[in-house]
Amino acid sequence: MSQRVxxxxxCVDDGRVLLARYVSPFGDGSWWTLPGGGVEQNEDPxxxxxxxxxxxxxxxxxxxxxxxxxxxxxPAAVRRLWGRGDHQNLGIFYAVRVTGGTTRPEPNGETxxxxxxxxxxxxxxxxxxxxDVGIALWQSRPRTGHVPAVAVGGLVEH
Numbered sequence: 001m002s003q004r005v006x007x008x009x010x011c012v013d014d015g016r017v018l019l020a021r022y023v024s025p026f027g028d029g030s031w032w033t034l035p036g037g038g039v040e041q042n043e044d045p046x047x048x049x050x051x052x053x054x055x056x057x058x059x060x061x062x063x064x065x066x067x068x069x070x071x072x073x074x075p076a077a078v079r080r081l082w083g084r085g086d087h088q089n090l091g092i093f094y095a096v097r098v099t100g101g102t103t104r105p106e107p108n109g110e111t112x113x114x115x116x117x118x119x120x121x122x123x124x125x126x127x128x129x130x131x132d133v134g135i136a137l138w139q140s141r142p143r144t145g146h147v148p149a150v151a152v153g154g155l156v157e158h
Contacts, residue, residue, distance in 0.1 A: 001073075003088045007049035008036030009096035010067060010134040011059075016116040017135060018098070020056050022128070023112045026080045030112065031157050033128040036091075045092045053096060057114040058104035065095040067137035068145030070130065074158045089158075093134045126155045 011018035023030040035056045039048040046063055053061045070091040079087055103114045122131060129150040136147040152158055 001086045001088055002084065003090065005039045005045065005090045005092070006037055006130075007039055007045040007052060007092045007094065008034040008130055008134055009049050009053045009061065010034060010093055010138045011053070011061065011096050011098055012119070012135075012138055013098070013116070015120075016118050017122065017131075018057065018059075018114060019117045019122075019125075019127075019131065020106075020111045020114045023110050024080070025110060028080065029126075031126040031128060032117070032122075032131060034093075034131055034134050035096075035111075035114065036130075039092075046094070049092075049094045049096060053098075054101070056106045056109065056111040058101050059098045059114075060100040061096045061098050063094045064097050065141075066145070067093040067095055067134070068142065068147065069093070070133045070137075070147075072129065072149065072158070078158060089130075091130055091133065093130075093137050095138060124155070127157065129156050129158060132156065 019032040035053045037052045074087045132150040
């Protein structure tokens with residue numbers, strides 16, 4: 001089984017959450033996600049999340065709080081990289097505040113745009129499950145740093 005550690009920013013301001021539109025390099029569409037991504041080798045996730053926000057959105061940001069951790073296994077049968085076996089995603093979620101910059105697409109990347117989206121509109125969007133996890137962590141701020149798993153299907157992707 002392969003494994004990936006990611007750091008994700010939950011930026012909420014005035015009832016809106018910052019979402020990034022991911023465009024799949026596998027040609028199977030696009031969907032909304034939280035700014036964030038893979039933690040590089042020898043990188044602290046705390047540093048990775050602000051790096052990822054800057055790369056994907058153009059915004060400068062600061063971490064205000066660690067919200068929690070999510071672990072999910074993507075079965076081989078539904079992975080976009082066929083024949084590679086099951087894959088575990090470990091996501092570390094932070095409450096992040098934008099401090100400057102202007103929104104722009106990710107240069108030479110997979111993020112086509114970033115948009116401040118009303119929280120009430122999120123359930124109607126095609127999105128990554130990590131969006132729901134991040135919002136649930138932000139809303140509930142559980143002492144354990146854990147929320148129930150988000151079901152995948154319909155508008156919700158792995």
